Amino acid sequence: MRAIDARGLTLEPQTAAHAEEMFVVLNDPAIYEYENKPPTSLEWLRERFTKLESRCSSDGRQQWLNWVIRLPSLELVGYVQATVYADGRAAIAYELSSAYWGRGLAARAVSAMIAELAERYQVHDVSAVLKRQNRRSFRLLERLGFSVVSDDLHAKSDVEPDELLMWREIPRTHDQSAP
Numbered sequence: 096m097r098a099i100d101a102r103g104l105t106l107e108p109q110t111a112a113h114a115e116e117m118f119v120v121l122n123d124p125a126i127y128e129y130e131n132k133p134p135t136s137l138e139w140l141r142e143r144f145t146k147l148e149s150r151c152s153s154d155g156r157q158q159w160l161n162w163v164i165r166l167p168s169l170e171l172v173g174y175v176q177a178t179v180y181a182d183g184r185a186a187i188a189y190e191l192s193s194a195y196w197g198r199g200l201a202a203r204a205v206s207a208m209i210a211e212l213a214e215r216y217q218v219h220d221v222s223a224v225l226k227r228q229n230r231r232s233f234r235l236l237e238r239l240g241f242s243v244v245s246d247d248l249h250a251k252s253d254v255e256p257d258e259l260l261m262w263r264e265i266p267r268t269h270d271q272s273a274p
Contacts, residue, residue, distance in 0.1 A: 096160060101207035106162035110148055113163050114141035116171040125193035129226040164204045175208045183219045185212050201235055213265045222262045224254050236261045
């Protein structure tokens with residue numbers, strides 16, 4: 096993994112050393128309006144980040160790519176992450192502190208991550224799961240070219256009834272498709 100320039104933001108490969116700063120970010124109650132819960136302790140988060148530093152699942156079938164989002168002021172404001180599968184698909188997620196919502200930062204960070212996935216990891220399609228009520232995340236994904244999957248594909252997927260599965264194909268460039 097490498098650091099990624101996201102038009103003024105820096106996406107840094109996440110490590111256990113980020114746990115203390117990210118613990119503060121991830122304890123923003125507004126980001127849990129629709130799902131999940133904050134980390135139970137700094138120690139728990141540090142252990143989680145240490146595990147994720149392996150960058151792959153225990154069976155080696157998935158790549159786990161996690162970046163923290165850093166502002167030019169050096170403040171951490173959230174993360175982007177991707178689970179990359181051997182067949183060129185990736186599932187993504189992201190989280191930003193509510194103090195930074197509505198500024199286009201998530202769009203820049205997620206776009207930069209998707210470009211990195213296509214260029215360096217040969218990903219050709221990306222999915223994201225979100226709660227149906229999360230209109231902010233829905234609008235972000237729509238702006239980034241994602242669409243809600245068909246009812247048939249949604250039914251075959253491992254998503255809850257109150258969730259949406261969105262998908263986006265990443266066009267292959269000439270260099271990516273060359274033998």
